[in-house]
Amino acid sequence: MAVASETIAVAVRPHHTLWGDAIVRLRRNKLAMAGMGFIILLSLLAIFAPLLTPYGFAQQNYSDILLGPSSKHLLGTDQLGRDTFARLLYGARTSLSVGIFTQFIVLSIGLPIGAIAGYAGGRTDNFIMRFVDVMYAFPDLLLVILLSSVFYGTRFGGSIYMLFLAIGLVAWVNISRLVRGQILSLKTRDFVSAARAMGGMGRYLTVRHLLPNSLGPVIVSITFNIPRAIFTEAALSYIGIGVKPPTPSWGAMIQDGFGLIFAKPYMLLFPAIALALLMLSFTFVGDGLRDALDPKLRR
Amino acid sequence: MFRFIVRRFLWLLLVLFVVLLITFILMHLVPGGPWDREKPLAAKVVVALNKRYGLDQPLWEQFARYIGGVVHGDLGISYSYSDRNVTSILLRGLPKTATLGVLAFILAQAIGIPFGMAAALRQNTAVDYASVLFSTIFASIPGFVLGILMMIVLSVMLHWLPTSGWGSVRQIIMPVICLAALPAAQSARITRASTLEVMRQDYVRTARSKGLKESVVRVRHIFRNSLIPVVTVAGPELANLITGSFIVENLFAIPGVGRLFVQGIYARDYSLIMGGVLFYAFTIALLNLAVDVMYATIDPRIRYD
Numbered sequence: 001m002a003v004a005s006e007t008i009a010v011a012v013r014p015h016h017t018l019w020g021d022a023i024v025r026l027r028r029n030k031l032a033m034a035g036m037g038f039i040i041l042l043s044l045l046a047i048f049a050p051l052l053t054p055y056g057f058a059q060q061n062y063s064d065i066l067l068g069p070s071s072k073h074l075l076g077t078d079q080l081g082r083d084t085f086a087r088l089l090y091g092a093r094t095s096l097s098v099g100i101f102t103q104f105i106v107l108s109i110g111l112p113i114g115a116i117a118g119y120a121g122g123r124t125d126n127f128i129m130r131f132v133d134v135m136y137a138f139p140d141l142l143l144v145i146l147l148s149s150v151f152y153g154t155r156f157g158g159s160i161y162m163l164f165l166a167i168g169l170v171a172w173v174n175i176s177r178l179v180r181g182q183i184l185s186l187k188t189r190d191f192v193s194a195a196r197a198m199g200g201m202g203r204y205l206t207v208r209h210l211l212p213n214s215l216g217p218v219i220v221s222i223t224f225n226i227p228r229a230i231f232t233e234a235a236l237s238y239i240g241i242g243v244k245p246p247t248p249s250w251g252a253m254i255q256d257g258f259g260l261i262f263a264k265p266y267m268l269l270f271p272a273i274a275l276a277l278l279m280l281s282f283t284f285v286g287d288g289l290r291d292a293l294d295p296k297l298r299r
Numbered sequence: 300m301f302r303f304i305v306r307r308f309l310w311l312l313l314v315l316f317v318v319l320l321i322t323f324i325l326m327h328l329v330p331g332g333p334w335d336r337e338k339p340l341a342a343k344v345v346v347a348l349n350k351r352y353g354l355d356q357p358l359w360e361q362f363a364r365y366i367g368g369v370v371h372g373d374l375g376i377s378y379s380y381s382d383r384n385v386t387s388i389l390l391r392g393l394p395k396t397a398t399l400g401v402l403a404f405i406l407a408q409a410i411g412i413p414f415g416m417a418a419a420l421r422q423n424t425a426v427d428y429a430s431v432l433f434s435t436i437f438a439s440i441p442g443f444v445l446g447i448l449m450m451i452v453l454s455v456m457l458h459w460l461p462t463s464g465w466g467s468v469r470q471i472i473m474p475v476i477c478l479a480a481l482p483a484a485q486s487a488r489i490t491r492a493s494t495l496e497v498m499r500q501d502y503v504r505t506a507r508s509k510g511l512k513e514s515v516v517r518v519r520h521i522f523r524n525s526l527i528p529v530v531t532v533a534g535p536e537l538a539n540l541i542t543g544s545f546i547v548e549n550l551f552a553i554p555g556v557g558r559l560f561v562q563g564i565y566a567r568d569y570s571l572i573m574g575g576v577l578f579y580a581f582t583i584a585l586l587n588l589a590v591d592v593m594y595a596t597i598d599p600r601i602r603y604d
Contacts, residue, residue, distance in 0.1 A: 031435075133314065134314050134317045134318060134321075137314045137315070137318055137580050137583065137584055138318060138321075138576075138580060139538065139541070139542040139579050139580070139583060140542065141542050141545055141546075142542065142545070142560075142575075142576060142579055145545075145560075145561070145564060146322060146325050146326070146564075146572070146576070147325065149564050150325050150326075150328050227439060231441045234441070235441070235443065235545075235546050238443070238546070238549075239545075239546070239549055239561055240565075241564065254443075254447065261450060261451065261454075261455055261462065262455055265451045265455045265456075268447055268451065269447075269448075269451060272444045272447045272448060273444075273448075275441065275444055276440045276441070276444045276448075279439050279440060279441060280435075280436060280439045280440060282439075283435065283438065283439035284435070287435065
């Protein structure tokens, strides 16, 4: 009897799926949760910005120039009388959308190219990877700067879409390398051989078995890509080839405040701190995800 | 080994050629040219200028002539600095960028490696947690935000250091710290991880069981072996330092290669842009090659053929 009940107790041990398990572990990670909390808070602030501040991001008020923080202007105003708090909130829209939407471009280029290289192997793989090597030889920021300066003169130059494209066209390289490596190692695994033995072919095998199983590292890598894209946007806008004014951007706000660093240091301080906090939050979430999805740490 | 280096070097030359080709094409896709001014120049002047700089020739011929020049160390004549060639402009910026990069690299390793080792040797203590937290923070805060924060505290509030410029030791402190923060954090993280890994290896247990002194085990067995991954990332780290110099040089108004390059972009100075790209790509490729060679020297398990 006792033996039988023990067997039953073992049998009903809850089943943990990879993703369910990962979510449990991610929830226990305090830093990752704090980061997630900040990102959600900032997203809400950015979405509901029009309700939270009476000022528009481009609204100039020449009677309120370069004011310090007060009840009327929570974080003060800049040299054109624009409300810093409003610009900070609308700037978060720019930062967050560059961070996130760029990843769609990264995925839509990097995923198929990596998958094709990894699955096809041979000459195709060689050709793609040599091209990727050349892309690697370019310093990232340099190529983004070149691309933005190419796009700057076009119709969508200086818009946020230009940044999605310029950053996305550079950042896909990492993902394609990652996906290729994943697929190369998955290809030799038994479940793939089984699927192939049952008649699974090229695209079916890749889409149904190989890609889903390489998803974990891709998600982690994408999470780390987001703060990098946010930084790149800020850096480009700071040196003046990012979004065009009056589109609010934290990088552009830093540039605006720079000349007044001695007189009004807080003008520079607020966007700089916001940028640092947002990047830190995404890094915490990325670290948490990486640990949560590490199969070696599974229960 | 020698054959490996030669092969890698030839591949490097090919990569640089393609990089230059891509840059050349991209630049000529940019609408507008180097003669665009607020007040348009007379058509005759533009034609004369194009002729003087060879811009009236077909693109492929311009590129071929450029490559021919590069082979002889001539990077062409700058469009924005009249009558100065790009080689001499870049050579003037190079010492500044190189000084910053090398100092920042040394500082980063001098901080990162000891902190990473200390964290690993005292795993799960306060030292470890503090080291991990700080390295995470500095790995994710961009250098130029750190630079701004330092400027506000050290220059504006305390008046200790000048905000910008080049020439004195005091002007160099902030940019170097700013550049060093990220690689220091990365080094600390990697040193910690690899030391933890090495500490569990059989040869460390063997060394201890032979009765070697703990200090000998730590220096000869743990330290030396845990440095291998640190060296691997040293190349990309130095490369990042050099790329990071774009922003830092602009922030601190240092007339290095990064600032020259950004000014070249503003001025549509084709030859300066090409020269900058070549400089950066060449430096990075060379560093990676150097790391591969060093890698074989410190890790006898690796052999190239």
